[in-house]
Amino acid sequence: MHHFIYPEKDTFITNHQGLEKKNFGLDEILQVGTINSPRPYLSETKEYFYKNEILTGRVESFTGNFEGSFYGEALFATGSIIGENLSFTSSYFKGIIDSVPVEISGNIEGSEISGMISGSIIAPDFIEKFDGELVRINGCLQGTGSGVDVRTEKNWKVVNSQYVYRSLLKFNLNKISESIANGEITDPKFYLNIKICNEFQLPLEYTIYASPISKDWDKGIGYLSDGGSDRGANWIYRDKNDGIKWNDTILTGPKSAINFIDNPELLPVVFGYGGGTWHLEDTCKQDFSQQSADVRMDVTPIVMKWISGEIPNYGFIVYCSDELVGTAYGCLLYTSDAADDLLCVDLGGRRIIKKKKQNTPNYNTRLIIINKTS
Numbered sequence: 001m002h003h004f005i006y007p008e009k010d011t012f013i014t015n016h017q018g019l020e021k022k023n024f025g026l027d028e029i030l031q032v033g034t035i036n037s038p039r040p041y042l043s044e045t046k047e048y049f050y051k052n053e054i055l056t057g058r059v060e061s062f063t064g065n066f067e068g069s070f071y072g073e074a075l076f077a078t079g080s081i082i083g084e085n086l087s088f089t090s091s092y093f094k095g096i097i098d099s100v101p102v103e104i105s106g107n108i109e110g111s112e113i114s115g116m117i118s119g120s121i122i123a124p125d126f127i128e129k130f131d132g133e134l135v136r137i138n139g140c141l142q143g144t145g146s147g148v149d150v151r152t153e154k155n156w157k158v159v160n161s162q163y164v165y166r167s168l169l170k171f172n173l174n175k176i177s178e179s180i181a182n183g184e185i186t187d188p189k190f191y192l193n194i195k196i197c198n199e200f201q202l203p204l205e206y207t208i209y210a211s212p213i214s215k216d217w218d219k220g221i222g223y224l225s226d227g228g229s230d231r232g233a234n235w236i237y238r239d240k241n242d243g244i245k246w247n248d249t250i251l252t253g254p255k256s257a258i259n260f261i262d263n264p265e266l267l268p269v270v271f272g273y274g275g276g277t278w279h280l281e282d283t284c285k286q287d288f289s290q291q292s293a294d295v296r297m298d299v300t301p302i303v304m305k306w307i308s309g310e311i312p313n314y315g316f317i318v319y320c321s322d323e324l325v326g327t328a329y330g331c332l333l334y335t336s337d338a339a340d341d342l343l344c345v346d347l348g349g350r351r352i353i354k355k356k357k358q359n360t361p362n363y364n365t366r367l368i369i370i371n372k373t374s
Contacts (some may be wrong), residue, residue: 009219009315010169013235013275015255017163020235020274021242022228023220029197030167032208034322036257039161046153055141064147067131070123072139077121079132082114086127091119162255164323166275168217168233170315177307190303192284192316194295205289207321209261211278212302213314215246235274250274257326276317 011025016035050064059072077090087109094103095115105119117132123139134147179185192210218239220232228234230241236250237243255273260266264280271277282305286297299316306313 008170008172011219012165012167014165015163015235023222023232023234024224024228025220025222025232027224031165032167032318032320033165035163036326037161038158040156040158043155043157045150046155048149051146055145058140059149060138061136061150062147063135064145066134066145068143069126069128070141071126072137073122074134074137076135078118079130080116081127081130083128084112086113088123090117090121093117167318190300192297192299196293199293207285207287208295209283209285210299210316210318211283213317214277214279216314246274246277247271259324261324278317
């Protein structure tokens, strides 16, 4: 038994300059990938790096390892101190003050002090001997250190900015749910198939991800060939231009690579740049290593949560690992609608009517549901 069910809606969205507020819901080709572009900008600060160097004088915001004497204010410090006639403030001190063992925080004074500090520190006068780590200290150092001092000093820098392409796809699963409920389909497996029509600058190893979208969105009526439409989801808005934003605060323009897969606490930062919102914990993936770029991804965990009603079905958002590391590649994605021999229900995407190679079938996106029973 083999059925084709086309997506209710699909589109791609991008933060590429001039296209952030445009929809491509009727375009025949979905795009996933990134364009990494060097971009000069005038920075308000400049970094000075040190490696086992003698430091003598003022620092504005030094972070690193240091051995010697210092005074000033540090956001954090951890290490040993020794000195005479000292007066400073620290979040935590454990040691000996005038021959008396103490463990205190706050103001610390004494004729002879030795011990360990941990936390913020304010030292208006020189602490004679320190050996440890300082974080963002503003003051004066006399000794040897390794680290970086960030100073208020304008200078030109070059950063690698990212323009990102993500694809949104939603399938109507009502008939599939009914078939599972009445026993026609039992113990199913769901696969998202995406055939690649074009790719460029692919690394030897990369990953394609699919996450369940967490907010509803509109397909729209735009074509890339005519500049896109103001109606439908785009990088900033999920319904129409100047409509409902994906996120309350949107940072426009290119962004740097952010590894939100390994560091999920950074996901709010990613959402702050626009480009959709999704449930990261339910993400599925497919790894590639020197092989065809065609995708056949097991998305059973996501689809079963939709069918059970655990999370609303707003569709998939498809993106690539280049967003995390910035290796400068991109893909144009669409899939074949040719039937296969599996006993399955096949949810297919719209047919492609342009950029089709000679002697090849039409293409679309599809979700395959394999029935394990005959």
